[in-house]
Amino acid sequence: MFINPKTMLLGVFLFALPALGIAQTWTHEGGTLNLDEAPKRIVALNWAATETLLLLGITPVGVADMSGYNAWVKEPELPDDATNVGTRVAPNLEAIAELEPDLIVTSTEMAPATELLEQIAPTYVISVYKPDIRPFDKAREMLVTLGDMVDRKDQAEAVLTDIELTLKQQRDRLEHAELTDTPVALVSFQDHRHVRIYTESSLYQAALExxxxxxxxxxxxxxxxxxxxxxxxxxxxxxxxxxxxxxxVPGLAGSLENSPFWTYLPPVRSQQIYQIPRAWPFGGVYPVKRLAVALTDALLEGGSNNVR
Structure with a gap:
């Protein structure tokens, strides 16, 4: 059988393409990003990006405000071998450059520094929190896109599947107990008299829905x-x-017991107060899972008339 030499050469060339490394392009909030191969040394300049990379099984070589992540976000756990590269609002460009990253992940809050970052390494800009954006949808987009960039699409899909399954399981628990009818207000205390109350534009809204x-x-x-x-x-x-x-807030329980603002609130008088562990409200996809499990457990346990 005769084989055309040109056909043979074409087949060899196509077979060799993956080994040669084919550049891929992604459009993002800062323009376009071109990568010849999957990045391995990644710097994350916000906690949502740090969380997302950890979910993909990648420890960033550099993280902005590591101690803050460990105190407030906690999960997924950040290994000690990452390097702190300054704060989230003012990262240390010299420290980032010394790590020789092949990808930097940031958000539009860092827009003034984007050109400087791009001189160090390719930079991917995505903001989970912006006006008129649903945070969970944007966080999911970041997970899927980074999964594509680092050649871990299967891992990204597995994370989302796990979250969806967990949310369904928690909803089934609440529906079985007939606990979905009464609305829920989610708050974090700022001091003894003021709270942050989370609205329909929050990451938490995805868990409630x-x-x-x-x-x-x-x-x-x-x-x-x-x-x-x-x-x-x-x-x-x-x-x-x-x-x-x-x-x-330190001393909160005692202060609330003697507070007329608190003791006469309808949820307090009807013993509909619930307390749950923290789930970082400004993160990626993972806090939605944490909040859903903690909230379901608390509602099934039953309410009280005070915090503990």
């Missing part, structure tokens, strides 16, 4: 997904369950 729950707070918040209000404003949502998210 997936659990079949209604957000009790009807007003709009900022693009980070919350409003700062006085305790007395909670009286605007009388038929609701009030869920307090840790950490608590």
């Amino acid at each position: 997936s659990l079949g729950l209604t957000n009790a707070w009807p007003n709009l918040g900022n693009y980070w997904g919350f409003s700062s209000i006085g305790l007395e404003s909670v009286a605007q949502i009388p038929d609701s369950r009030l869920v307090v998210i840790e950490p608590l």
